[in-house]
Amino acid sequence: MLELAVLGILLEAPMHGYELRKQLTTKLGAFRAAISYGSLYPTLRRLQAAGYITEASPEEGTSSADIPLMTSRRGRVVYAITAEGKERFAELVAQAGPETFDDPAFGVHFAFFSRTDRQTRLRILEGRRRRVEERREGLRQVLARAAERLDAYTLELQRHGLEAAEREVRWLEELIATERSGRTPGRPPGQSGDADGTGRGEELPPSEIPER
Amino acid sequence: MLELAVLGILLEAPMHGYELRKQLTTKLGAFRAAISYGSLYPTLRRLQAAGYITEASPEEGTSSADIPLMTSRRGRVVYAITAEGKERFAELVAQAGPETFDDPAFGVHFAFFSRTDRQTRLRILEGRRRRVEERREGLRQVLARAAERLDAYTLELQRHGLEAAEREVRWLEELIATERSGRTPGRPPGQSGDADGTGRGEELPPSEIPER
DNA sequence: CAGGCGATGTATCGAACCGATACATCGCAG
DNA sequence: CTGCGATGTATCGGTTCGATACATCGCCTG
Numbered sequence: 001m002l003e004l005a006v007l008g009i010l011l012e013a014p015m016h017g018y019e020l021r022k023q024l025t026t027k028l029g030a031f032r033a034a035i036s037y038g039s040l041y042p043t044l045r046r047l048q049a050a051g052y053i054t055e056a057s058p059e060e061g062t063s064s065a066d067i068p069l070m071t072s073r074r075g076r077v078v079y080a081i082t083a084e085g086k087e088r089f090a091e092l093v094a095q096a097g098p099e100t101f102d103d104p105a106f107g108v109h110f111a112f113f114s115r116t117d118r119q120t121r122l123r124i125l126e127g128r129r130r131r132v133e134e135r136r137e138g139l140r141q142v143l144a145r146a147a148e149r150l151d152a153y154t155l156e157l158q159r160h161g162l163e164a165a166e167r168e169v170r171w172l173e174e175l176i177a178t179e180r181s182g183r184t185p186g187r188p189p190g191q192s193g194d195a196d197g198t199g200r201g202e203e204l205p206p207s208e209i210p211e212r
Numbered sequence: 213m214l215e216l217a218v219l220g221i222l223l224e225a226p227m228h229g230y231e232l233r234k235q236l237t238t239k240l241g242a243f244r245a246a247i248s249y250g251s252l253y254p255t256l257r258r259l260q261a262a263g264y265i266t267e268a269s270p271e272e273g274t275s276s277a278d279i280p281l282m283t284s285r286r287g288r289v290v291y292a293i294t295a296e297g298k299e300r301f302a303e304l305v306a307q308a309g310p311e312t313f314d315d316p317a318f319g320v321h322f323a324f325f326s327r328t329d330r331q332t333r334l335r336i337l338e339g340r341r342r343r344v345e346e347r348r349e350g351l352r353q354v355l356a357r358a359a360e361r362l363d364a365y366t367l368e369l370q371r372h373g374l375e376a377a378e379r380e381v382r383w384l385e386e387l388i389a390t391e392r393s394g395r396t397p398g399r400p401p402g403q404s405g406d407a408d409g410t411g412r413g414e415e416l417p418p419s420e421i422p423e424r
Numbered sequence: 425c426a427g428g429c430g431a432t433g434t435a436t437c438g439a440a441c442c443g444a445t446a447c448a449t450c451g452c453a454g
Numbered sequence: 455c456t457g458c459g460a461t462g463t464a465t466c467g468g469t470t471c472g473a474t475a476c477a478t479c480g481c482c483t484g
Contacts, residue, residue, distance in 0.1 A: 039470045102277025113365035153325035156397040161242025185368040251441045
């Protein structure tokens with residue numbers, strides 16, 4: 001899961017750990033809170049061992065003498081994705097197994113939707129919708145059947161959870177409708193960010209991002 | 213975290229693992245998805261080792277002969293909370309450290325609010341509110357400052373996250389206001405599930421709850 | 425100009441937690 | 455009487471987290 005996220009970020013530019021973590025946090029910050037170093041560094045080592053990324057010391061300044069960035073040892077380490085890593089990313093981003101629909105994994109996949117083809121996007125959105133619908137139904141059952149046996153606070157918690165689930169289903173419905181119509185998400189009323197309106201929005205496989 | 217949850221559930225009745233998990237899932241289901249056995253059983257063993265719960269074989273039926281519940285071995289194991297466990301629960305439920313405000317821990321604490329005194333409830337709600345507000349501000353920064361550098365999907369994700377954060381802050385505000393006014397949460401308009409309406413809702417200290 | 429302090433930066437350790445899996449029994453529908 | 459889904463206990467490997475340690479940088483203050 002972190003594997004996909006790290007590869008996806010490194011796809012845009014080589015980076016060192018600290019920066020990587022910041023990017024990860026803002027990119028995934030909407031669903032997940034933050035990534036800890038205790039997860040990040042092991043993941044980097046795993047990826048490196050598998051040959052998906054390389055560890056490269058940074059460019060040696062501009063002149064002849066290498067100014068030791070941090071006088072002795074502990075120079076900053078820059079990680080870059082390899083060709084195998086790109087393949088691996090494509091593989092991971094395309095697969096939508098059941099585990100893709102739990103909270104954190106869905107957020108990660110969603111964050112890389114601009115690098116995912118529409119078919120896969122739809123599969124993931126619909127899978128997630130089913131998940132959230134099931135959760136919603138479960139909460140409704142509890143509230144309908146067992147309301148009198150629960151204390152006021154537990155009840156309030158269930159109610160809040162139910163509301164959130166209902167809202168997310170609606171959000172997903174909208175996204176799915178948008179996908180089907182071939183558009184790109186974004187607020188139509190405010191500014192129509194859709195410059196061409198041709199309804200493309202996928203087939204952006206090379207590596208750059210045409211999105212506004 | 214699971215420790216608190218398990219003790220809280222066992223406080224209501226002795227139970228075996230499977231049932232415990234179900235209770236846990238409905239009680240905490242609004243914030244957390246589900247508890248896996250890979251977490252539950254180690255937690256039970258930890259609690260048992262610490263003396264907070266005891267493992268008791270179930271009542272031996274009604275007659276003289278003990279019908280081996282599951283012919284040979286693997287009888288169902290019933291766990292019950294001890295006096296030390298109750299003390300431990302009171303200790304855990306009262307403390308509102310910073311870690312209390314991340315998603316899962318907050319949900320657990322909230323679920324046991326009917327066993328928490330109002331002072332602590334307020335501290336926890338306000339701490340959570342500050343957390344969510346910070347998150348909300350972070351997302352606003354991203355959306356305001358870096359919107360043009362993000363693709364449409366990432367943007368949509370941030371927007372959804374922001375909306376959820378705003379909604380939760382509002383929810384928390386309401387709860388805090390309700391607490392301050394000495395009432396119990398619940399929908400006043402719909403059906404007043406509040407049988408007595410005396411506005412009590414705290415002071416149900418099975419053990420003791422020291423007011424700050 | 426000393427020195428402190430917050431941001432940048434790399435890294436590890438123990439513990440918690442999860443997903444998958446194995447195994448066993450019960451009740452009941454076909 | 456057979457198979458299958460719910461009930462039930464339990465472990466294993468692996469991921470992730472929280473805390474912590476260590477080191478350098480730039481900047482502000484006394």
